[in-house]
Amino acid sequence: MSTLHMKVGGMHCSLCTKSIDRALGKLDGVIDNQVSIAHEEVLINYDAGRVRPETLLRTLNDLGFAPRETDHDDTFAEEEQDLKNAKRIALIAGGLVSLASVLMILRVWQGASPIFVFGQAILAILTAVWPASFVLRNAWQSLRRGILNQDVLAASAAVGGLVGGVTGLIWPAFPADAFFGATTFILAFHCVGGFASILVHVRSSQSVRKLMDLQPEQATRLDANGQEEEISVDRLQQGDHVRVRPGQRIPIDGKVIQGSSAVDQQLVTGEPLPREINKDDEVIGGSLNVNGSLVIEVTRVGEDAFLHKVARQVAEARVMKPGILRFVDRILNMYVPTVFTLAATGGLAWSLGSWLFAGEPDWVRAGFAVLGVLVMGYPCALGMATPLAIIRASGEAAEQGILMRSGEAFQVLRLVDTIVVDKTGTLTEGKPKLTSVWAKEGNREDVLSFAASAEQLSEHPLAQAIITAASEEQVSIKEAQSFNALSGWGIEAEIDHQTVLIGSERLMKERGIDGLESTCQFLNQQQQQGQTVVFVSVNNKLIGAVALADRVKNDAKQMMVNLQKRGIRVVMATGDHLRVAETVGEQLGISDVQAQLLPEDKRNLVRQLQQQGRRVAFVGDGINDAPSLMQADVSIAIGTGTDIAIDAADVVIPGEKLPAVIQAHGLASNSYKMTVRNVLLALTFNGVGIFAAFTGLLHPMWAMLAMALSLTTVLGHTLLNRMVEVDHKQPTPVSTKEIT
Secondary structure, eight states: OOOEEEEETTTTHHHHHHHHHHHOOOOOOOEEEEETTTTTEEEEEEEETTHHHHHHHHHHTTTTEEEESSSSSHHHHHHHHHHHHHHHHHHHHHHHHHHHHHHHHHHHHHHHHHHHHHHHHHHHHHHHTTTTTHHHHHHHHHTTTTOOHHHHHHHHHHHHHHHHHHHHHHOTTTHOOOOOOOOHHHHHHHHHHHHHHHHHHHHHHHHHHHHTTTTTSSEEEOOTTSEEEEEEGGGGTTTEEEEEEEEOOSSSSEEEEEEOEEOOOOOHHHHHOOOOTTTTTOOTTTTTSSSOOOEEEEEOGGSSSSSHHHHHHHHHHHHHOOOOOOHHHHHHHHHHHHHHHHHHHHHIIIIHHHHHHHSSSOOOHHHHHHHHHHHHHHHHHHHHHHHHHHHHHHHHHHHTEEEEHHHHHHHHHGGGGGGEEEIIIIIEEEEEEEEOOOOOOOSSHHHHHHHHHHGGGGGOOOHHHHHHHHHHHTOOOOOOOEEETTTTTTTEEEEEEEEEEEHHHHHHTTOOOGGGGGGHHHHHHHHTTEEEEEEETTTTEEEEEEEEEEEEETTTHHHHHHHHHHHHHEEEEEEOOHHHHHHHHHHOOOOOOEEOOOOOHHHHHHHHHTTTTTOOEEOSSGGHHHEEEEHHHHHEEEEEHHHHHTTOSSSOOOTTHHHHHHHHHHHHHHHHHHHHHHHHHHHHHHHHHHHHHHTTTTOTTTHHHHHHHHHHHHHHHHHOOOOSSSOSSSSOOOOHHEEE
C-alpha cells in the first residue's frame, strides 16, 4: 500500500470530486481515495505493484485538473499563477461576450446582415478555441469516462450552439447569428464562474506555510569546545547542542541540559501559563523562552519535530475532512442527465415521431428541439445561486464583524449538532489574571504591594498579571533597589531595604522560609481550582500568597446557554490539566471535558465524533487547534487567535465576541434558505425555457434573453432580501429570537 497526497488545481464544484473519485476508482490498483474540494487536494491509497503514480497523475491531468505536490514553497506561487491565468481567461471571455452583445443589439436595431452572422461566428469560435478551450477538453475527458458534470453540460450547450450556427450558414431556416451568440454567452459565463471558484480556493487556507514560519530559520549551535556558531535550523542533527537566549523562540525540539527558564508554550500547546523549565525537561520548537538562558540537546529533527507533525496533521485533515455535496450540485446530479434526455427525446419526437404520425419527419423542428434544449439547459443562473447568497450573507456577516470564508460553511454550519470548543484563549482569556490574595498577617494590600514592587523589572507573564492587578486596585508600587531573577524559581528584590522573595513553594522551602504550613488550606483550595499560587516573603518571613489563573470570558456562559437552547452538544477540548479544565467546565455548565490533549488527540476526537454520524464544528484560536479546525465539518476561529488558526477556519468571529458563533449559525441557515429560493427561481426560467425549446419552435435569441432575465431575477432577489435583522444599538445580538 502506498499513498499519494497531491494538490489538485481546477476543482470548482462538488461534482468535480465525484469525477475524480469515479475516474480514479476505475484504475486497477487504486484502493481508495479522498478528495477535498474545499482545499483542492486528493489523498490516494494504491497498490504500487499494480498502478504507478505517473498513471494517477496522468488521469488527473486528462480530467483537466492540475495536480502538484502539497505545501511546498513553489505550490503557493503556482496557485497564484493559476489565479492570474483564470483572471486573464475571464477578462478575455468577458470582452468577447461584450462584443457579442453589441452585435446582437445592432442586429435588432439595423436588421439581419451577413456581417452580424460572420461577426458572431468569429466571436463564438474565438471563445471556444481561446479562453474556453479547457471547457471542451475537460468535457471530453469526463465523457470518455462516463462522467456527467457541469463541464459536460456547458460544452454540450456550446457545441449545440456551434452546430446550430454552422447549420444556419447552410440552411437559412436556422438563425446562425443567434446560435453563435448563445455559444459565446454560455462559454463566457462558464469562464467567469471558474475564475470566481479559483479565487475562493487560492485565497483560503495557507496555514501550513504559516505554521512552519514559527520555527526560527537560524539556531545558535555550540561546538565541542563550547564555541557558538549560527547555522540553519535545517542543518541541526540529533545530539547537537543549541543555546537559546531570553526572548528567543526555541528553534527545535530538545532536552534542557543547562539552565532554567520560564517557557511560554501557549501558541504551540495552548497552555495559558508559562512552564517552568529546568535541566532534563523537554521543550518544543516554536515555544518562546521568556527569561532564562538555556542550552538544549536536539532530540527530534525534520519530520519527527513537533511543528512538522502538526503541519502534516493539518495537511491530512484537509483531505480527510468529510465532504458535502452542495445543494446546487445535488440538483445538477439530476438536472444534467435530464437535459440530455429531453434533448434526445425532442429530436426523436420531431423526427421519428413526426414520421410515424404525420408521415414526414420535421428535421428543422427536430434540430431546433435538440439544440434549443441544450442551449436553454445551460444553468447560468443556477451556477450563480449559491455564490450570490454567500456573497450577501458574507456582507451582512462582515457588518457585524464576522468573516465567513468558506462556501461549505454556509451549507454545513446550519446542520451542526456538536461543537468542540478549545479552552485557552477561546472560553478563557488566554492570559493569567490575579484571582485572590491571602495575607498571613496584616492586610492583603501589603502583600500585593510587596509583590508588585518586586516584580516591576520582571518580564514573566505572572509578574505582569500581579502588577496589573495592583495598578487596578491602586495599591502602592515602590521602586526596587535591586532585582535578581531566579530562572525557573522566582525573583529576589530589595524594597525599602527589605529583602523580598517571590516564587513557588519549592523556592520557599529551599530558602528555609517559615510559616508555609499556614498556607495549606489556601494552597489546596486554589490548586483544586487549577490556579497557580505564588508565595511572598519579606526578610525570610512569609507574609502571604497570591493566586493566579486564566479567567473565563464574560460572554462564554451566555454562548453555552444559547447553544444548549438550540440542542447543540458542547465538548471542551484542551491541552491543559484535567483539574483546570473541569473547573472551567463546571463554571460554564459543560459536562463533557477532554483534557491534556495533544493536537493529534484533538483532531482524533473530532474524527471520532464524525464517525458517529455527527456534524462537528470546532471553535479554537491556537496553533495546536489547526489540525482540528481543518478536520471539523465547520471550523470557527476567534479573531484574537493566531494567524494559523484563522487561516485554517471557515468562519472567523470578531475579537472575543463568543455569542457571534450563534449569529454565524443563524446567518448560515438563512443563507441556505436564500440559496434554495435562488435555485428555484433559476430552475423556473430554465425549466420553462427547456420545455419551450422541446416544442422545436423556440428561437435561440430567447435563450440569451432568458439567461439575462434569470440572472437579473436571482440577483434582485438576493439584494432585496436581508439574511438577518440587525439591531444597530446592540451590534452583537445573541438570543435565538433576535437571530431568527
